[in-house]
Amino acid sequence: MTEDTEAVEPRPASRTLRYLTLAVTALLLLGVGWTGATLFAGRAPGEESAEAGFARDMSRHHAQAVEMGMIGYANAQSPEIQQIGYDIALTQQAQIGQMQRWLQEWDLLPTGTRPAMAWMPDGAGVDANGLMPGMATREEMTQLHEAQGVEVDRLFLQLMIKHHLGGVHMADGVLQATDRPEVVRMAEAMKQAQQKEINELRKLQQTIG
Secondary structure (H helix, E strand, C coil): CCCCCCCCCCCHHHHHHHHHHHHHHHHHHHHHHHHHHHHHHHCCCCCCCHHHHHHHHHHHHHHHHHHHHHHHHHHCCCHHHHHHHHHHHHHHHHHHHHHHHHHHHCCCCCCCCCCCCCCCCCCCCCCCCCCCCCCCCHHHHHHHHHCCCHHHHHHHHHHHHHHHHHHHHHHHHHHHHCCCHHHHHHHHHHHHHHHHHHHHHHHHHHHHC
């Protein structure tokens, strides 16, 4: 009796059925993925959503930090403060651009009808001056613009630490209220960067006195 060493070829019908099953399974998986992506893309945040409120309010919050950062870069005595001021201005201006693109993609205007901070889950609002958490008053910004010498460094550190603490609070707020991947990534990145900068700014405060 001779042993057949050649593999047995599958029957043509079986092979066709197997390929057909694989093709149908692939199409079903593609359909599920496409449907999920379409449904997610189709439910863009609305006018009164936390995502829209965060994008609008944080853009305004960042705009003041950019202004402060450029003052620190131009006028501070400490090279470390000049560098951190430049980094803050550059990073937060880029984030403003990204948040404004979100609003365009969601077919929303840069400004909304709701009061500032109305989106926050814990109800934190604006202060007596109408400013969001951590923002400097007009008088404080004037002092920073007009400061000379080491006083620029002191004021910059004081105001930026307060500003960043408010920004972290707002990032925490939107993280409690959203599951949109792009917003979560942005808020987590903001929180991590600003907490790191707070530590650096506090060390510089101790150095300056």
